[in-house]
Amino acid sequence: MKKGIHPEYHQTKIVCSSCNTEIEVGSTATDLRVDTCSNCHHFYTGKQRFANAAGRIDKFNKKYGIK
Known part of the structure; x- marks a missing residue:
């Protein structure tokens, strides 16, 4: 390998925005x-969360005066 052209590889943390879990991995990113x-994630936990789409649609229609 040529010297000086490869990115530096070091330990970094991956932080989940949803549950604030920190996982330490090796990467070139900081x-x-x-x-x-x-x-x-519901795929791995087996617990699915359903969004109340009807409630959101009603809220949107009420906000913009759509009947």
Whole structure:
């Protein structure tokens, strides 16, 4: 390998924005933030959360006066 052209590899933390879990990994990046991780994602936990789409639609229609 040529010297001086490769990025520096070091230990860094991946931080989950949803549950604030920190996972330490090796990477060339300094800070990594993810929206969901295996600790809180419904696919891995087996717990699904359903969004109340009807409530959001009603809220939108009420906000903008749509009948």
